[in-house]
Amino acid sequence: MKIGFPRALFYFDYFPFWAGFFHRLNIEVVTSPATHRQIMEQGLKKASDETCLPLKLLAGHIQALKDVDAIFLPRMVSVEPDTYTCPKFLGIPESLFPAVPSGIPVLTVVLNWRKGKRQVLKDLQVFGRQLGKNKAEIRKAFTLGQEWQKRYQDSMGAGWDFEESIREIERAQKGLKDSASPPECGRGQGARTSTSAVSLKEQNTDRLRIALVGHSYLTQESYANLNLLGRLREKTEVQLVQHVSQEDVESHLLGLRKKLFWNHAKQIFGSGNKFVRDHEIDGIIYLSCFGCGTDSMVQELLAWKAREQHKPYMVVTLDEHSGEAGLVTRLEAFLDMVERRRVHEGYVSTYGERLDRDSNTL
Ligand code: SF4
Known part of the structure; x- marks a missing residue:
């Protein structure tokens, strides 16, 4: 199975979690290309005029996903206790349905950390049934996703370069590294930016x-x-x-x-x-x-x-x-x-x- 993941909005903060999660489930994740003029123009045509630029870009990236079995658009309600994501985040995926190419199904899951880790895992297990995966498989995928996310955040916290950290995740996804170990984000020579x-x-x-x-x-x-x-x-x-x-x-x-x-x-x-x-x-x-x-x-x-x-x-x-x-x-x-x-x-x-x-x- 090939899942399309748009290179916009939640990609920049949470892609490592989802990359690790799907990697453990042996599901290939395909990302849209880096933003270019056509992606922006396509996004403007399909997103609501009143919405913000990042959502318009997301609409463009969704349309750029070709040859995938489904497009993944999680509803990220809350990513940590005591806070919510903004209302425009909460409206995903429904607000972006007009941008989804016809014939490609949308996969979604609610992620609400305000309700605690157990509930997040339960919601992922319900989602896992759609993918034909059992509870134990989802639990392992969840753990790997968290490990990849933590490694990525640590590397960013230490001032490493975003592109290099993401490249490590993509390399790990392609199986160039042992699937059980988190990618060595930003640890390579030259990965460190002069800005740390x-x-x-x-x-x-x-x-x-x-x-x-x-x-x-x-x-x-x-x-x-x-x-x-x-x-x-x-x-x-x-x-x-x-x-x-x-x-x-x-x-x-x-x-x-x-x-x-x-x-x-x-x-x-x-x-x-x-x-x-x-x-x-x-x-x-x-x-x-x-x-x-x-x-x-x-x-x-x-x-x-x-x-x-x-x-x-x-x-x-x-x-x-x-x-x-x-x-x-x-x-x-x-x-x-x-x-x-x-x-x-x-x-x-x-x-x-x-x-x-x-x-x-x-
Ligand atoms: S916080 Fe919400 S409204 Fe603001 S840029 Fe992000 S998605 Fe758009």
């Missing part, structure tokens, strides 16, 4: 240090974000939300009057708040997307924190109409401003000092 948390301290580099915060499916999606991450890496050392440990995220949520309800909002705010307070970080770019409810709130909360700490902060909002020229101009202006602040240690003119203190967000 450890390397920032070790390198003692003169380059600017910029934190790029936002959803993984935007910051790592180089076609949709107009290669923002690549452009930043050419000139600066970059830190991402995925490089921040869970303990750091949790500790930087303290002080909020209410818990953040959505999982992505929590990760982004916790990491962003850590970057705001980190003296190693010279500036923060929030990559948000038009139509995202959680971004509209979190980007304001972070702007407020950045103002308190006098940290340069810029919001870049993406949609399908975003142009390269505008992005490059804003990026250059922001980096110039951050550089100037660093050289002058924050002391610009008297007039500028006032401006600097109260309105350092662009």
Whole structure:
């Protein structure tokens, strides 16, 4: 059996779990190609106008899945206790049925970690019956999926490169490694990026240090974000939300009057708040997307924190109409401003000092 897995949205955070799960069940997983213009255009035709860019991309990737027996679209309700994924995540797969090529069935399962591990396993076992697998087989697949996911998250937490970590998962899927052992994500020579948390301290580099915060499916999606991450890496050392440990995220949520309800909002705010307070970080770019409810709130909360700490902060909002020229101009202006602040240690003119203190967000 060949299952199609779109290279969008949940792919960027949870693909290792599903890859391990299906690998143990001897089910081949085929992913759609990296995003290109046609995928984006196809997605725009089939997704609702009001939805966010990542969902439109998902609609395009679903249509790009050819020659598969079924398309897998999990309903990821909650990925950890006490939080939910956003309402647009919850509407999958139904909201994307118009994008599914005719004749290809959709496989789905509810994943709700708020109900606990036992319930998640039970739901997977019910799903497993559709695949002709028994409870014991599903239990083993679940364990392997968790191992692959943990290894992947650990490697990202240590600052390893996303593409390299995913390539290891794909190599393991193809059976190049022992199926019982998790892939050695990001452990190979050269896999480490120059941006890891450890390397920032070790390198003692003169380059600017910029934190790029936002959803993984935007910051790592180089076609949709107009290669923002690549452009930043050419000139600066970059830190991402995925490089921040869970303990750091949790500790930087303290002080909020209410818990953040959505999982992505929590990760982004916790990491962003850590970057705001980190003296190693010279500036923060929030990559948000038009139509995202959680971004509209979190980007304001972070702007407020950045103002308190006098940290340069810029919001870049993406949609399908975003142009390269505008992005490059804003990026250059922001980096110039951050550089100037660093050289002058924050002391610009008297007039500028006032401006600097109260309105350092662009
Ligand atoms: S969190 Fe925002 S960007 Fe992500 S799926 Fe929901 S609305 Fe879209």
